[in-house]
Amino acid sequence: MIVRADLPYNVTPHFKGGEGEVLLKNLTAGKKPANVRVFNEMVLRQGCSIGYHAHTDDCEIIYILEGEGVYLDGDEKKQVFAGDTLICYAGESHSLSNEREQPLKYLAVIVQN
Secondary structure, three states, X not given: OOOOOOOOOEEEEOHHHOXXXXXXEEOOOOOOOOOEEEEEEEEEOOOOEEEEXXXXXXXXXXXXXXXXXXXXXXXXXXXXXXXXXXXXXXXXXXEEEOOOOOOEEEEEEEEEO
């Protein structure tokens, strides 16, 4: 199966309780394996964030494609850059924000445990 790259971005305000809005592109067009909950390209503009949230029965892997942001990993704030991979295991919490002018673009994969 091939999903072509001309998929639209959806605008989601206050994603997971975050600030501003997120541009979200479902890269599987809804045709994904049962254990994959999410495989998205996402964009945070300046001042936008993904709200702090927990992963209970799944884990998330984020790969930063462009830009830089602030990652709240549990209770630790860390600067993240293009090329970084962020992993949030089941039982952990995290958030991501963009304080810079350049958009923060990343891939997000959520896999069921």
